[in-house]
Amino acid sequence: MKIVVTGSLGNISRPLSTALVKKGHSVTVISSNPDKRKEIEQSGAKAYIGSLTDAQFVAEAFTGADAVYCMVPFDFSVADQDAHMQQVTANYVTAIQHAGIRKVVFLSGWAAEVAGHDMTEVYRQLPGVNVSELRPAIFYTNFYQMMDMMRGKGMMGLAMGLRAYGIRALFGRRGLLLGNYGDNDRIVLVAPEDIAAAALEELETPVTGIKIRYVASEELTCNEVAAILGGAIGKPWMKWIRISDKQMLQGYKMAGLPEQLAASLVKMQAAVHDGSILARYERQRPVLGKVKLKDFAREFAKRYI
Structure with a gap:
């Protein structure tokens, strides 16, 4: 499969993209840091450098993909984190719709509902898309x-x-x-490696509709x-x-x-x-x-x- 991984070479995205490449998938890793390009390409993945807050960039990155792994990083230069998260998530939704992607793994957290980050409204915008929401612990x-x-x-x-x-x-x-x-x-508590393993499993396993999966170690x-x-x-x-x-x-x-x-x-x-x-x-x-x-x-x- 052609799979897009967000999160650059973070604690989850690095082992996930490495495992996907080893299993023969064509992997594109999105990073906002141009300095990461060489390391991403050395891992066997394609680097796509730009900002997740740029809707056009995200749409271009997702074009041609069969599946995507989506996470929303904090941006401490932004005072309103909720607005930042909503913007990035909206860009994901638009890009998924535009690219016709039918397989998505979203990373949230075990406190998502308490934090007011319930993804229900997001999923309603993605009819026909099979979604696995990962809710890792601490x-x-x-x-x-x-x-x-x-x-x-x-x-x-x-x-x-x-x-x-x-x-x-x-x-x-x-x-x-x-x-x-x-x-x-x-x-x-949870190890990032165990989250990556869960994401890999969800990307490779058929899912129908919406699946919520807690991840813990x-x-x-x-x-x-x-x-x-x-x-x-x-x-x-x-x-x-x-x-x-x-x-x-x-x-x-x-x-x-x-x-x-x-x-x-x-x-x-x-x-x-x-x-x-x-x-x-x-x-x-x-x-x-x-x-x-x-x-x-x-x-x-x-x-x-």
């Missing part, structure tokens, strides 16, 4: 943004790693993680997560402490996040603490992926040093 890779906190260096760069709607933390001291969910709250409490990561970096006493929504919101604002985005993130994370996101997940609980937190922790420890 990315393991979000923990890379917590390294300074684990080292006891105070507030970390919260503006990074926000795509997965997941783990957030601030005002740390050595051996602590903080967020507006924590302690013994149950959370679900591990189910733990926050303190179990802290113990695993802490053990890997020589801090087995590490704890994950919950702070208030108000404190969380203040931290995001101090980190420079737009007010609308900060409020949305706090709302989503509060829904982890109160269990409402978990309840939705459990209604369509998936088979857990292969990559466990202990596997990720070994890689995390190498970067932590």
